[in-house]
Amino acid sequence: EADIYQTPRYLVIGTGKKITLECSQTMGHDKMYWYQQDPGMELHLIHYSYGVNSTEKGDLSSESTVSRIRTEHFPLTLESARPSHTSQYLCASSGRAGDRGYEQYFGPGTRLTVT
Amino acid sequence: DQQVKQNSPSLSVQEGRISILNCDYTNSMFDYFLWYKKYPAEGPTFLISISSIKDKNEDGRFTVFLNKSAKHLSLHIVPSQPGDSAVYFCAASVLGSSNTGKLIFGQGTTLQVKP
Numbered sequence: 001e002a003d004i005y006q007t008p009r010y011l012v013i014g015t016g017k018k019i020t021l022e023c024s025q026t027m028g029h030d031k032m033y034w035y036q037q038d039p040g041m042e043l044h045l046i047h048y049s050y051g052v053n054s055t056e057k058g059d060l061s062s063e064s065t066v067s068r069i070r071t072e073h074f075p076l077t078l079e080s081a082r083p084s085h086t087s088q089y090l091c092a093s094s095g096r097a098g099d100r101g102y103e104q105y106f107g108p109g110t111r112l113t114v115t
Numbered sequence: 116d117q118q119v120k121q122n123s124p125s126l127s128v129q130e131g132r133i134s135i136l137n138c139d140y141t142n143s144m145f146d147y148f149l150w151y152k153k154y155p156a157e158g159p160t161f162l163i164s165i166s167s168i169k170d171k172n173e174d175g176r177f178t179v180f181l182n183k184s185a186k187h188l189s190l191h192i193v194p195s196q197p198g199d200s201a202v203y204f205c206a207a208s209v210l211g212s213s214n215t216g217k218l219i220f221g222q223g224t225t226l227q228v229k230p
Contacts, residue, residue: 004158006158009156031215031216033217040124040222040223041222041223042117042119042204042220042221042222042223043159043204043220045217045218048215048217050215050216056215090158090159091158092158094216097147097216100147100149100161100164101146101147101148101149101164101166101208102147102149102208102216102217102218103149103161103164104161104216104218105161106151106158106159106160107158108156108157108158109156109157109158111156
């Protein structure tokens with residue numbers, strides 16, 4: 001059973017506020033990811049990490065930042081939220097490639113609305 | 116340039132009939148293809164995958180077919196059930212990306228199965 005958690009599930013916040021989206025996994029996976037997804041669109045990778053103290057920007061440019069101080073924890077921070085940041089944010093993790101390929105396990109997502 | 120494309124935004128089928136979801140790709144270096152299912156307000160969940168060295172993989176009601184010469188894969192659901200109504204994402208990984216485990220996602224196809 002894959003266990004990956006995200007909080008909050010829903011967040012409505014005003015412009016200019018600082019927010020942190022939490023993501024934790026209990027599977028000991030070394031790789032973790034953050035995606036941004038809007039309705040009818042593909043999942044866009046905005047950050048990833050392949051181990052503690054390693055973070056990389058993804059394919060979609062984002063004003064957010066991430067940190068990976070512990071294997072299980074991969075928070076995403078927006079220093080100053082804007083309406084253009086309104087989206088669903090999905091966190092995922094993966095371990096070694098198996099017979100399913102590079103399967104990623106997803107959290108339930110955070111629906112962010114910036115007013 | 117989108118490397119994984121799902122050209123049908125939506126599909127509607129009758130309960131008990133076959134659902135066929137399609138996916139096209141451009142990168143011949145993809146080594147695994149995965150299908151994910153996503154309900155609203157939830158994260159995607161893994162459904163089925165196929166290695167690029169195979170042309171078919173079956174798991175219960177779900178079968179994925181891969182046509183490498185056409186750079187095309189399809190997901191067949193037989194028989195379709197109302198609970199299958201969701202957004203289906205096709206994803207691919209690039210050979211040699213074992214360090215990052217990155218996946219590239221299509222835009223998704225919304226399947227509606229009518230009772």
